[in-house]
Amino acid sequence: MTYDYIIVGSGFGGSVSALRLSKKGYKVLVVEKGKWYAANDFPKTNWNFKKWLWMPSLRFFGIMKLSVFKHIAIISGTGVGGGSLVYANTLPTPKTAFFKSGSWKDLNDWENELKPYYKEALRMLGATKNPQLFDADLGLKKVSEDLGIAERFDPTWVAVFFGTPNQTQKDPYFNGEGPERSGCNFCGACMTGCRYNAKNTLDKNYLYLAQKHGAEILAENEVIDVQPINANDGSQGYEVSLKSSTKLFKKHQKIKAQGVIFSGGVLGTVKLLLKLKKSSLPNLSDKLGEDIRSNNETLVSVTGLDKSKNYSKGVAIGSILDTDENSHLEICRYGEGSNAWKLVH
Numbered sequence: 001m002t003y004d005y006i007i008v009g010s011g012f013g014g015s016v017s018a019l020r021l022s023k024k025g026y027k028v029l030v031v032e033k034g035k036w037y038a039a040n041d042f043p044k045t046n047w048n049f050k051k052w053l054w055m056p057s058l059r060f061f062g063i064m065k066l067s068v069f070k071h072i073a074i075i076s077g078t079g080v081g082g083g084s085l086v087y088a089n090t091l092p093t094p095k096t097a098f099f100k101s102g103s104w105k106d107l108n109d110w111e112n113e114l115k116p117y118y119k120e121a122l123r124m125l126g127a128t129k130n131p132q133l134f135d136a137d138l139g140l141k142k143v144s145e146d147l148g149i150a151e152r153f154d155p156t157w158v159a160v161f162f163g164t165p166n167q168t169q170k171d172p173y174f175n176g177e178g179p180e181r182s183g184c185n186f187c188g189a190c191m192t193g194c195r196y197n198a199k200n201t202l203d204k205n206y207l208y209l210a211q212k213h214g215a216e217i218l219a220e221n222e223v224i225d226v227q228p229i230n231a232n233d234g235s236q237g238y239e240v241s242l243k244s245s246t247k248l249f250k251k252h253q254k255i256k257a258q259g260v261i262f263s264g265g266v267l268g269t270v271k272l273l274l275k276l277k278k279s280s281l282p283n284l285s286d287k288l289g290e291d292i293r294s295n296n297e298t299l300v301s302v303t304g305l306d307k308s309k310n311y312s313k314g315v316a317i318g319s320i321l322d323t324d325e326n327s328h329l330e331i332c333r334y335g336e337g338s339n340a341w342k343l344v345h
């Protein structure tokens with residue numbers, strides 16, 4: 001079977017590519033290492049490591065991968081929908097200072113250039129201002145008041161459907177073309193996977209619509225090699241090798257495509273391309289693997305002793321405090337009972 005495009009990874013980059021390409025009529029295959037998850041498949045708490053963590057060597061096929069390096073540990077998403085399954089749904093648009101910094105700052109007026117695309121992404125992800133604050137958010141609000149910057153506290157824009165809690169209704173976003181959705185009940189469990197069909201993960205928007213335009217999704221398969229066919233420049237397409245990421249004795253597959261989109265997230269893509277540069281794609285840039293950065297987030301855990309407060313109620317990140325032009329502070333919660341992180345604190 002030959003495709004126009006094979007897309008490696010079904011996270012944000014892969015899903016947007018899948019929809020854009022399939023809408024234009026291209027024959028698209030999305031290959032995803034992780035599993036398909038339905039609402040009921042997500043764990044009730046993060047103590048269910050088998051369903052929370054992606055550690056195939058231990059037969060854990062969950063939605064969050066933990067990669068430990070010498071100076072940093074990185075968490076990322078795995079599964080059909082990539083990071084959207086495990087992320088905290090919050091959609092802040094970077095501030096002006098961000099667009100005017102870094103090695104990209106002189107290349108374009110990025111803030112204005114990207115404005116329409118942020119607008120479109122927010123529309124596609126169903127971005128809505130969090131309508132309800134709970135104890136943890138009110139704590140952050142109090143901090144903002146104590147610091148004299150109360151005007152810089154705000155509920156977050158989040159990719160969550162706030163209809164009537166737990167009530168299912170027809171697609172509210174895409175003129176009936178999208179899937180049914182249910183209203184958020186503020187259980188706080190967005191980062192272990194939404195069990196209530198309220199989180200606007202990529203399988204509910206970009207990927208769902210891409211499939212309607214003919215894109216195919218092959219889960220539980222990892223792309224391990226990409227070889228140009230005949231000519232070295234890729235003009236005759238590529239042969240893509242896959243191995244099962246969940247079955248021990250399944251034969252490897254080879255599939256052909258005219259083009260390949262690498263969207264396996266920073267860790268997935270860079271690792272794969274570094275391997276390919278040493279073998280089938282030697283002409284990849286020598287800069288590959290340089291200037292890698294995280295999203296500059298620092299996680300600080302807080303334990304509350306006041307039993308009258310419920311810090312797990314609300315969406316994962318329900319409010320944000322704009323501390324200065326370069327930074328912000330968010331309260332981030334897990335659902336009740338999901339306190340497995342305390343093992344590493």
Ligand SMILES: Cc1cc2nc3c(=O)[nH]c(=O)nc-3n(C[C@H](O)[C@H](O)[C@H](O)COP(=O)(O)OP(=O)(O)OC[C@H]3O[C@@H](n4cnc5c(N)ncnc54)[C@H](O)[C@@H]3O)c2cc1C
Nearest residue numbers: 009011012013033082083087088089090222223264265268
């Ligand atoms: C716990 C958590 C909370 C977060 N909260 C937020 C938030 O609130 N707001 C926000 O904006 N961002 C948040 N993020 C970050 C956000 O999820 C990532 O920036 C985003 O998912 C990156 O998108 P991507 O397309 O680059 O890759 P990903 O979304 O990571 O997708 C890559 C996909 O490719 C697959 N893959 C990798 N290699 C291969 C391969 N060789 N073959 C097949 N498949 C492969 C992976 O399994 C994965 O599914 C959060 C992340 C985490 C982990």
Ligand code: SF4
Nearest residue numbers: 184185187188190194
């Ligand atoms: S708070 Fe609960 S119901 Fe609402 S989006 Fe998050 S996980 Fe789903």
